Amino acid sequence: MTVLGCGTSSGVPMIGCDCAVCRSTDPRDTRLRPSIVVDVPGHATILVDTTPDLRQQALTHDIRRVDAILFTHGHADHILGLDEIRRYNHMQGGPIPCHADGQTWDTIRHVFSYAFDGIERLGGGVPKVQAHTIDGPFAVNGVRVVPVPLWHGRMPMLGFRFGSFAYLTDCNRLADEAWALLAGVETLVLDALRDRPHTTHFTVDEAVAVIARIGAPRNYLTHMTHDLGYAATNARLPPGVELAYDGLVVDAQVDID
Numbered sequence: 001m002t003v004l005g006c007g008t009s010s011g012v013p014m015i016g017c018d019c020a021v022c023r024s025t026d027p028r029d030t031r032l033r034p035s036i037v038v039d040v041p042g043h044a045t046i047l048v049d050t051t052p053d054l055r056q057q058a059l060t061h062d063i064r065r066v067d068a069i070l071f072t073h074g075h076a077d078h079i080l081g082l083d084e085i086r087r088y089n090h091m092q093g094g095p096i097p098c099h100a101d102g103q104t105w106d107t108i109r110h111v112f113s114y115a116f117d118g119i120e121r122l123g124g125g126v127p128k129v130q131a132h133t134i135d136g137p138f139a140v141n142g143v144r145v146v147p148v149p150l151w152h153g154r155m156p157m158l159g160f161r162f163g164s165f166a167y168l169t170d171c172n173r174l175a176d177e178a179w180a181l182l183a184g185v186e187t188l189v190l191d192a193l194r195d196r197p198h199t200t201h202f203t204v205d206e207a208v209a210v211i212a213r214i215g216a217p218r219n220y221l222t223h224m225t226h227d228l229g230y231a232a233t234n235a236r237l238p239p240g241v242e243l244a245y246d247g248l249v250v251d252a253q254v255d256i257d
């Protein structure tokens with residue numbers, strides 16, 4: 001699993017900000033919009049969300065193939081790069097299977113109406129998507145994926161578990177049924193926006209409390225604002241909890257059908 005971006009919706013540095021984190025020379029303080037890629041050799045390369053930074057993320061990490069895309073929810077920082085998959089459509093010669101819940105599909109079809117209206121266009125192509133609606137666990141080329149229901153303020157959305165690894169971005173509460181679905185997870189990536197409370201994201205302290213309850217030995221925080229400098233924040237986190245950074249690679253065991 002590679003973290004392609006661990007920044008909040010504005011990214012870090014933020015446009016026009018002169019704070020210490022936005023001006024930091026530590027590369028771990030530069031955060032693109034939130035996404036991961038799960039590469040299961042011999043099976044599938046699975047992208048989670050298509051951020052506005054997808055092109056840059058794909059070039060930086062030389063992502064040559066995308067076998068499937070999973071969407072966590074329909075917010076702009078998680079979907080606006082969908083048009084970039086045209087390059088993968090071309091290289092792979094077809095549409096890309098994309099998995100999202102019904103509400104997220106409604107948003108994607110609205111925002112990217114040009115990709116779904118069936119109108120033949122001259123010139124530039126449109127992203128070609130093979131839409132799958134998530135209604136329970138599924139598999140991508142044999143790689144098992146368990147959707148984990150989360151709350152993002154009043155909006156329901158999905159995290160994803162792949163075997164021993166789970167990715168839970170953009171949430172401030174786990175749904176009651178999520179806890180059992182996360183039993184035995186060994187590596188967890190969890191939303192932690194900043195220290196000040198927020199209506200739709202965990203704070204660092206709230207995330208640390210959730211991490212303690214889930215009990216995974218390895219935990220990484222994501223979706224951070226410029227409030228959280230990498231070095232200073234990491235120094236005060238409990239053992240087993242670290243900030244993610246763009247380019248972080250973590251090995252994990254997935255379940256294969």
Ligand SMILES: [Zn+2]
Pocket residue numbers: 013014017018019020021022023226
């Ligand atoms: Zn700043």
Ligand SMILES: [Zn+2]
Pocket residue numbers: 073075152170
């Ligand atoms: Zn969101």
Ligand SMILES: [Zn+2]
Pocket residue numbers: 008009034075077078170223
């Ligand atoms: Zn977000």
